[in-house]
Amino acid sequence: MDKDVIIGLSLVPASELLSQLVLALFETAHVAKDVVIQKENFKIFSTFLERTATIIKELPKQNIRNLESLKNALEILHREVKVAKKLAVDCSKRNKVYLLVNCRKIVKQLDSSTKEISGALSLIPLALLDVSSAISNELNSLCENMLDTEYRAAVVEEEILAKIELGIQQRNSARSYANDLLFQIAEALGISHEQSQLKKEFEEFKCEIEDVNLRKELAESLQMEQIMALLEKADATTSAEEKEKKYLEKRNSLGNQPLAVLEHFVCPITLNVMVDPVETSSGQTFERSAIEKCFAEGNILCPVKMIPLDTSVLRPNKTLRQSIEEWRDRNTIITIASVKPKLQSNVEEEVLQTLDQLQRLCMERELHREWVIMEDYVPVLIGLLSAKNREIRKHSLVILSVLAKDNEENKERITKVHNALESIVHSLARHIGESKLALHLLLELSRSKTARDCMGNVQGCILLLGTLLSNDDNQVARDAQELLENLTILDDNVKQMAKANYFKPLLQLLSSGTEEVRRIMAETLAEIELTDHYKLSIVKDGALGPLIQMLSHGDLEMKKVAVKALLNLSNLPQNGRQMIIEGAVGPLFELLYRHSLSSPTLREQVADVILHLSISTTTQEVDDEQVSLLESDEDILKLFSLVSLTGPDIQRHILKTFHALCQSPSGSDIRMKLRQLSAVQVLVQLCEADNHTVRANAVNLFCCLTKDGDGSTFQEHVGQRCIETLLKIIETPNDIEETASALGIISNIPKNVEMTRWLLDADAVRIICACLTDGNRNASYKRQVVENAVRALCHFTVSTNLEWQRRVAEAGIIPVLVQLLTSGTAFTKQYAAISLKQLSESSKGLSRPVKKHGVLQCCFAAPKTGCPAHSGICQVESSFCILEANALEPLVRILSETDLGASETSLDALLTLIVEENPQNGSKVLDEANAIAPIIRLLGSGSVRLQGKCLRALERIFQLDELKKKYGSSAQMPLVDIAQKKASDIREIKSMAAKILVQLDLLGNQSSFY
Template sequence: MAKDVIVSLSLIPASELLSHIVLDLLETAQAAKQVLFQKENFSAFSTYLEKISAILKELLKQNLNHLESFTNALGILDRELKVANQLVVECSKRNKVYLLVNCKKIVNQLDRSTKGISRALSLIPLASLDVSSSINSQICKLCQNMLDAEYRAAVAEEEILAKIELGIQERNGTRSYANGLLVQIAEALGLSTEQSELKKAYEEFKREIEDTKLRKEQEESFQMEQIIALLENAGATTSAEEKEKKYLERRNSLGSQPLQPLQGFYCRLTHDVMVDPVETSSGQTFERSAIERWIAEGKNLCPLTNIPLGTSALRPNITLRQSIEEWRDRNTIITIVSNKQKLQSSEEEEVLQSLSKLQELCAERDLHREWVTMEDYIPILIGLLGAKNREIRRHALSILSILAKDTEENKEKIANVDNALKSIVHSLARQHEESKLALELLLELSTSIAARDTMGNIQGCILLLVTMLKSGDIQVAGEAQELLENLSFLDQNVKQMAKANYFKPLLQRLSSGPEDIRLSMGETLAEIELTDDSKLSIVQDGALGPVIQMLSHSDLEMKKVAVKCLLQLSKLPQIGLQIIREGVVAPLFEVLYRHSLQLPALREQVAATVMHLSISTTNQESNEEQVLLLESEEDIFKLFSLVSLTGPDIQRNILKTFHALCQSPSGLDIRMKLRQLSAVQVLVQLCEANHHAVRANAVKLLCCLMKDGDDNAFLEHVSQRCIETLLRIIETSNDVEEIAAALGIVANLPKSPERTQWLLDGAALRIIHACVADGNRDASYKRQVVENAVGALCRFTVSTNQEWQRRVAEAGLIKVLVQFLASGTALTKQNAAIALKQLSESSRSLSKPVKKLGIFYCCISSPETSCAAHLGICSIESSFCILEANAVDPLVRMLGEQDDRTCEASLDALMTLIDSQKPQDGSRVLENANAIPAIIKLLSSNSVRLQGKCLRSLEMIFQLDELKRKYGSLAQMLLVDIAQKKADDLKEIKSLAAKVLVQLGVLGSQSSFF
């Protein structure tokens, strides 16, 4: 078959076949980038294809049609490429769950395709082709790299496959196992773990089975059916109605009496019914834990047969285990059904025994809780809250809490029973243990809207909760506080009263008393959920003093609790500034710098607290006394040096700290000192970090340092490898802020020709085009990324290198720049105008002269239309003409923007249309676009720089008498105002205004204004 394909391809000219393959390579590479599953692997594969395409393009320049061996090599390459393309298509369209369970197969196929394409590429007879040694070397290196390439499934994916395989092997059909597996699959795929979303993913996966059956892929179909059989036990895969129907069918098929266990269910060692039966090498079956303990005690003979036990692993007796589980489930259902009647008995002892058994079953398994709910126990349990017996009420509350925690549906069912919440609230006023259980249940129910509304309207509920805030039991007081805050519709005065009643005694105990009490109070303050108002309230009441004392304490546990408190409180900027003022920074740094402290979690919490404090410094008003986190260069050096000496969690927070400090009022000084400390070199290295959060924050901080830095400080560190890393981040990252920062670095890189060429060689224009053309991203993405992407384009449009400008035009980016003149942010518009201005500066020299026509040429063909500004033949691609690109009208509209720098960039671009030697043609273009009134209006700008540019523009425009007559009177008063300014530093602009007034005949050439 392969031979036939090669023979048929040999009939196609080699150059035509090569062109076809180059296109296929690019299409497959682009499609591979869009594959969301195994994204890193497919991105790497796409890069290989792009490199092959670039090399094969060079071969198109050769005369190749006479080489049969070359054609044959292309045929093999074409065949391998089709296989690869099929894999890419499959992974783009198939269900995500299906792809995950086949991830190893996909990785293997990707590996085979990479190596197959590499081998096909190596068959090209380079010795027979007149190619350069550079191309020869590139092909050899690329082939070797592809042969060495390794693709791997993610660790999470391999864990899921292992769990699936184990579940199938051991026939583990328990609901908890299936639920855990389904949630693990959803998290690995980035899917929601909501029941509706899990069910949707499961149903789509089931449809894949039908597809595999239609394709008669029996082995794969069988595997899928096994996985479906495992997952269908998960609660999320069936609706409540389906579960209830299935349960009732099963319940109705059972008898009314529990069955005794079969003799074979008992372990001969423990004499109990087995849970995990395993078979030994002697052929006997025991409970796993019992026989493992037997062997661990050095007993190497079977306890029943005295046959030596082999060293092989114990084999699970899956059939027996399933039989025991079925027996247990049968008896459990019968017990649940029969218990229902016993709960309505007049005998309190019988009711208590039934409740105790029911509570035990509910605590055992989620499936048991589901059966209890379907047997409609909830109304009965609510009814028992009115019983006289305290123990009955306590058991009922405990079971209701277990059911409420199980599902949101159960919360709604409890809240919707008549007088349910009123009965629970009544228990708040009873004996301590019962009130605690009632409080726990109400807190769980408070996440339900219906329950919250009802609770707030129950007379006495709020009063009871406020009373409980005074409890000596910290847990009870904390839960009461949390429940009050969940009832968001409460009167604010009640909330404030609750806070005052709770936090004041807590702070009193925190600041005085035995150390164990202080430690307990500190732990409570650290762990309880606090609103912003609560945090401010306790700080105002003096919480920071005792916390600082604990931080300076010699006892390590005291330090740990103090750090936890500060971590929580520092999240609020107002408190963060107060913490710095109180002098807490020094003792925090003392903990952070203690490398000998074998408590990484504590140092991580300190680093996170310092990060919060740094963020608080960005919220200061410029007119107030500035609070500094780091006061000296030594402080900056010591903290930044930890970036190279700590793990990723601390690294991330320190990088965030410096990024925030760079945005603070003292940011300019921080940035300057970081550059002096060679921070750039460290950050460039961290841009290649494996830990995503570290890498992303390093990129953001590096971008910040480059905005106002000296180019020379970056030249030695920004290598070609660094640029390739940045481009890879832009292309592959899912972090919008990281992408924007990487583009910001590209925009602010030293403007050396060498680095710009490296960017072009790394496909920067294609990558930037993908960023600005991505219509599937949200508005936030467009603001951050597009702004920096357009700024980056400015470096490729400089008029000193028309080859770079040509590549920008060929990439279709001129039209994109024109679009952003109308739809971008102020900075985006400014940079787009700057880029177009630089392109337009080359237009006059690139505009082709209009051919002079013969006397009879007009009878044969219509003459070519010349450009109104450049008087030659212009186009977007050949001369980068902004008139042809329809950029003039949006540029004129930009002259009315509020931002002076945007107006200035627009004016600069428009004035490239005017030839200083022959201003008439360009001036008429501006007049036709109604630009002149807008330029005159800008004379009233507050920007002296912009005023000067407007004056120089009008000086050229008013060289045309017709335009002078038409617009002179409009400009006259504004020109006089400028010429009469008294400031000494405005001499140049006054002189310019006077020159234009001379043009208009208002002043004489010998006027004193000069």
């Protein structure tokens, strides 16, 4: 920091210095957020500065005028903040490449500034300032964080620096190395790979180096010059004209005849011109590999002077190596410049020999390829692609591929030669060997924008590539696929590529093509048959945005093809959700609602797309972004109103849409809104619709709306006629789903006398029972039909009405219910058990007393025994006894199944056998049926309600001493566990458990468990 600045700061009052420092900290933090490199490191540093400013701002400004130690700390902070600000400004405005190659220096400066600021903060006399403990703790924590922080250059930056150092060390002159390095730098800095942008950055980098030279910073200047020399070899940093000018000047100065090999260029061992000459301790020079081989074989005498050699001494002869390289380069330039006329010879053998020589030179060094380009060989090689000799064509394709590889300028040169692409494409259709070479060359060329823009328009190119996609050679197929990926100009070839199931390049046309091309693309997506894989890929690659925009296009035909394309893509749930996310819903509803602007067919297709979108909302996974099709009550009302305003085709789509939405995560809200909108009234009317499809979908939706309603929906809109209609649908099934839904509606009807009477009057028991009996014999009946039928029967088995129960028994349904306890689903078992439980509640009163025999009869007739549970004569049809129905064993078995709902209802049915006033008989029956052990196990179920039922059962069972002795020990621990629970909502069952423990003599009457 300047001495004058320091003196100036010392004259500023401490309170004002404090304010200036806070402002400087915030300004520097703001600048640090705008850097173009080391963003993460500067983000951390910026956070430290803001925290520092916040703490400084909280320091008391009173009575600090004479605190010299505070002023000293603030002055140091001022100095370091100024240094940090300059660093941040440099990293915001200077050339990105320059900043990248200096990233280690920047990181080091950041680290130094952070440590210095931390040190200055630690000098603030907190005790003298009487600051709060919170501020003191925050300051100490900040200092520790700053000292602990280690800034690092990014991994990719370190990789680039390592590559630069290696290139300089090895004097790497390969253009491909420089190109890779430059592209890696561009990638790391977010710079476009376009040549103009790269050249601009490189020119700015050279300006930075000139500034370094002006500052006479010799070490940095030397380093920057070496980096620039390495990067200058890249294509993007030097124009083709500049390269060509230098080459021609050099070639014209060499003459026309190659120079003979000088004697000292030749290795005395191999007698070949040396590549890596090294000098031995005898002063003689040999090819490194040759002399090392001699040493490895134990020969330590000099091959020329025959004197012992020091095998550890092998000095590179750099001067000789450079002379050999210059000799080779001179002769190669002369050779390349002189053999071109031989390629135009009529003698095929001479042409092949020349091509072979040229191919070897091109493959040897990148520099040779550059000279071949400078000598304008490309048009000659393109001309040879029309030669009759296949080997000549193949050699030409190979050389062109070598020239094009990793060189943007060469790709453009080849592309711009008249008829070049057409000639190469023509070779695609020839013999497989030549076809592969042509494909490889086209693939290499397609990495150039110029070539890509032209290639798609070459007649036959797309179709030939389409045929190669299915080639038996996997590499050929992969190359053809990659080439198609690279193409961007497709125009009339859209449908040909689509038939080849290759869409990625085509999708660009949906947003960037002409209006006609966009229409063709959308029409193709609408009409072509697609696998699920391609549908997902098409959406992932960005097809939706342009298609959704087309929905609002002024031209009706554009709307139509867009809707058809969306329809073709939307039947996959992932795609449907993505359409909702990207905003397709609004434009689709607009088309659906505007009658005057849409054709009937278009509106039907729109309704079909909306249906697909609604289905997609029902399959959302936990990790998926949650989406909703209808956002407001108005949306729901508006869409549902179309059910009454449209024809059957749109009606069925809308009904299906709402049915799907009722199954979505927000389904309960949708159902509630529809009930509030009196949707049930409309659906009741549609249950009598002439159109079977509309009727079936109305019944399905109607069933959904009755699942979680409060019963008022039925009371208001469902009358006797509706019930008769539903039963008619069940009795004459055309559609299994419709039958199941009609049964579902019946099962959801409130259990009031009036509605149950309507059901009985309409012969509901017979119709429902027929569903169960037919369901067991006819495999076409689905699970849902049986489940809903069993649930519907619960209306007629209530113990408050013996007449209804008898009608069920007389219909022979009790044995069917018992069978369903074994063969049904968990849901079926649950409701079968409910019906059996309700029937069993009447058994005690319906059981007939056992007649007593006279004295003589006792002598001659065996005594009659009554039902072990009810002590009377029981029959299935008359007393509905579950023992007589053989239901005991399956009910007990269900107690041990995993479904707690079925276990609970089975327990309810069994509990009807141990009535409170006389539980002994029933308890013995349960013991003989091995039901008591499963009941004890259910104490650990976790369901408070089920535990309570088990406890009530055990309280009655343990009234028998023999059962108490038999099962008391196994019940002890579960009972203690329940009695010791602390939750307030299970106080009642805790008390019940304690009472049973008293029964078992395991707890005193005055226990605190009560």
